[in-house]
Amino acid sequence: MDLFYILLVLLVVTRAFGELAERLSQPALVGELIAGIALGAAAAGFPSTFPALNGLPDNEVFVTITDLGMFFLMLFAGVEMQPEKVFERSAASLTVAIGGMLVPLGLGAALGWAFLPESPLRLTQCLFIGVALAITAVPATVRILTDLGQLDSPVGQIIVSAAVFDDILSLVLLAWLTGMMGNGEAPGLAEFALLSGKVALFLVLTAAIGIFVFPWGGRVMHNLRIHELEISAMLTGGFAFSLIAEALGLHFIVGAFLAGLYFGRGTIDEETYERIRNTLSAVTFGFLAPIFFASIGFQVEFSVFVAVPWFLSLLLLSAFAGKLLGAGGAARACGFAANESAAIGVGMSPRGAVELVIAGIALEAGLFATDAGGNLIVANLFSAVVMISVLTTVISPMILKWVFARS
C-alpha cells in the first residue's frame, strides 16, 4: 500500500468535506462519511484513475489504521467521561439499553419474518436483522456528541453508557446466533449462559484492574524516570483491556472504552490528565477518526437502492422508530424530559462501524450463503444492512443537532 499517498488523500478530502459540513451547519462527521462515500464511488467508477484506492477496505494495513482509529476514539470517550457520573446513572443507562435493544430487535425480526422466504436459515436471518437494528455504534455516538459538545452532559452520558451496554448485549446475542447457525436449531440456553458468564467475567476483571491496579500503577509512575510515560501507560491499559475483551468474545472497542474510563481521572493528576486528553483528542479527531469514518462510507453499494427499495425504506424506518420508542421511551420512563428522551432515542440510532463488524461476522459465518432462489431480499441483505449502518450514522447527527438546538 502506498501509505503516505493514501493518508494524504484521505486526510485532505475528509477534512475538506468536514469543513463543508460545518459550514452547512452539520456535524463534521457527516462530511467525513460523505467523503468516504464519494471516494469509494470514485474508486469504483474510475478504477484506473485511482488505483491506490481500489480494494482499500480489504487491505490489511488500511484495516489496521482504521482499527487504531476506533481504538483511539473509544479510549478518548472513556478518558473524557467522568466514571462517577456514568456509574451513578447506571440504572437509567441499563434501562435505556434494554429498552433500546428489545424494541428494535422485535421490529427487525418481525420485518424479516414478513419479507424473507422460507429456508432453514430463516429464523436465524430474522434474528440477525433484529440484532443489526438493536446495536448502537459507540464510536459514532462518541464522535457525534463530541461534535455537538454534549459528550459529558447527562444526556450524553446516558447515550454512551447505554450504547456500551447495548453493544455488549448485541455481541452476546450475535455469538449465540452464529454459534447455533450450523445446526439451524433454536438457540441453546447452555451456550447463552456460557456467553453471559464470559461477559460477567470481563466486567469483573476489568473493574478489578481498573479499581485496584490502575491507581497503584499511577503511584508507581511517579517514581519512574522515562519521558512521556503517561501516554505509554494509558495505551498499555487500553491494549490490555482490548485483548481481554477479544479473548472473552467481545469487540475490542468495549475494552478500550473501559480502560479510558478507569484510567482517566482516578490514576493521574489534573495537569497530566489535560495533557493526555489533548493528545488523544488531537490524534483522534485530527488524524485517525476522519480516516476511520471515511472507511465506513467506502462500504456503500448504491445498487441496493434499486434492488430492494421498499425493504430498505422499512428497515431504515424501523432503525429509527425502534430506538426512539425503545430507548427514548425507557428514558422517558426513567424521568427524562420529552426532548431529552428524544435526543437519547436519536443519539442511540447510529449503527456506524459496529454494524459493519456484526454484518462481517454474519457474512463469514455463512448467514447469507443460502440458495436465495432468486429472492432479491436475501441476495441484498448484507448490502442493505451496510447501507443502514451508513444512513443511520449520517442522518442521526443531523436530527440530533436540531433536537439539541430546540431544547
Place this chain on the structure above:
Amino acid sequence: MDLFYILLVLLVVTRAFGELAERLSQPALVGELIAGIALGAAAAGFPSTFPALNGLPDNEVFVTITDLGMFFLMLFAGVEMQPEKVFERSAASLTVAIGGMLVPLGLGAALGWAFLPESPLRLTQCLFIGVALAITAVPATVRILTDLGQLDSPVGQIIVSAAVFDDILSLVLLAWLTGMMGNGEAPGLAEFALLSGKVALFLVLTAAIGIFVFPWGGRVMHNLRIHELEISAMLTGGFAFSLIAEALGLHFIVGAFLAGLYFGRGTIDEETYERIRNTLSAVTFGFLAPIFFASIGFQVEFSVFVAVPWFLSLLLLSAFAGKLLGAGGAARACGFAANESAAIGVGMSPRGAVELVIAGIALEAGLFATDAGGNLIVANLFSAVVMISVLTTVISPMILKWVFARS
C-alpha cells in the same frame, strides 16, 4: 497480525528496558534497542513460545507502524528545531556533513578493498561499504539528542542538519551505485548529474512550499471551523513532503523533517505550537519511537560475531574513527571547541534505521548475490552492516552522554 498483542508486548518491554537504561545512567534509546535485540533473540530461540513475534520485521502492518514511528520522529525533530538557527549555521553544517561523509567513505572503501575478493562487483561492494559508513541515521540522532536535552543546542543543531545533508548525499551516492550495478562499469557522470538535479529540485520545491504556501495556509486556517485542524495541517504537510521526497528518489524521512522545520514556528501561533509539539512528543516518545527502535534491534544476527570477527571489529572502528576525524575535524576547523567537535563526531556516528534501509536497497539490487566462492566476508557483508547499524546506535549515546557531562 495480532495487533494489540504485539503493540502491548513491545510497548511494555521497550519502556521497561528504557527505564532500566535510565537507572544505569544511559539514554532510554539504548534500553529500547536492547529490548528489541532481546525480543528478537527470544523469538528466534523459542519460535513456538512467541509465535506472534516470528517474522515481524517482514510483516507489512508492522513495517507500517515502524515507518509511522520514523515519520513522527522526523516531524518532531523539524518542529522542535528553530529554522533560522539551522539555516544560520548551514555553512558549518555543510562543512561538517562533507567531512563526515568523505572520510568514512574513504575508510570503508579502503577496508573493502583490503578484505574483499576479486569479482566483477568488487568496486561496487567497496563503495557500498563506504556509503554504509558515510551515512548518519537522523532519527537515531534526534532521539539521542532529545534524551540528552541537546536537540536545540548549537551542537545539536549542527549534528541534525549535517546528518540530514549526509543522508541526502548518501542516498544520491547509493542510487548512483545501484544504478550502475547492472553493467559493473564505473559510475556515469550523466546519471550523477541527473540525481543531483533531482535533489536540487527537491530542496527548491520544498523551500518554495515551506516559505510561501505554509504561511498562507496558516492564515487560511484561522477562518476554518473544524476541530483539531492544526495537527491535520501538520500531518498533511508531512505526508506531502514525504511523497515529494520519495518521488524524487530520496527517503521520506528527509521530507518529514523539512515539513516539520518549515511548519513549526512560522505558520502557527505560540500556543498552537506548544500543543502540536506536546502531541507529537507524546505520540512519538510514548508510543511509536520505542517500537521503531526495538524493530532495529530485531534485525541483529549474532552469528556474524563468530563468522568475521576481525572484519566486523575493523568496520566498527572505522565507523567511529571516520565520523570523529571527518565530522569532528571539520567542526574543529569551523571554530568549534575540542569537546564540542568530539560531541559532533560521536553524535554523527549512529547509523540506526537509515543503514538498514540502505543495506536493504543494496540487498534487493543484488549487491551481495555474487558467488562468494566460500568467502566469508562477502557472505556475511549484509549481516555485518546490519550489526554496525545497531552497535553504533547503542554505543554512540553512551559515549555522547559522557562527552556532554564532561563539558
